Amino acid sequence: AQSVAQPEDQVNVAEGNPLTVKCTYSVSGNPYLFWYVQYPNRGLQFLLKYITGDNLVKGSYGFEAEFNKSQTSFHLKKPSALVSDSALYFCAVREFLSGGYQKVTFGTGTKLQVIP
């Protein structure tokens, strides 16, 4: 069964320090992996994705993520955190099945708090 795990409910980091938000996944086929961010009272915003190709993907607002097939991980990273990065971050996996069906699974979310 397809699943996504975000092991940390909350991550605290000082402004200017590097940040990492963890995500591991489980799918039966090739994963399509995504990171989204949600600010209070807003919908989710797409940050970046891995479909195929280079394992290191770069996205919006200076975020990047590394696809690690052997560890089934897709951790979100940023070299220098900003206070404005404080938000809820979701990892997601999509799997396309036979008959045109698809499954989309989101992690439970990780609250990122950047401390000034």
Added chain:
Amino acid sequence: ETGVTQTPRHLVMGMTNKKSLKCEQHLGHNAMYWYKQSAKKPLELMFVYSLEERVENNSVPSRFSPECPNSSHLFLHLHTLQPEDSALYLCASSQDGTGHYEQYFGPGTRLTVT
């Protein structure tokens, strides 16, 4: 703005009411989704429409009824809801089949069932 709009933004309804949520995407996408976001629970995919055909229904109770009249519009018809249906309902769209697949979300409708 993500190009996906939802109305209304807030809705309070009694358990015997009938209401509808509306979603419109202005991105030319070919797939649309309904999600339920409840406090302290993972985002739940409810329905997926690809090329206006439903391709996913995650065992959602029949009191929720989706409608996709065209590729730009998606509705969620609600009737005889329960208090536990109170949540943020998010609509999303994506352009599948072109290497994209990322979803663009609307701001959501905050639903309260009394």
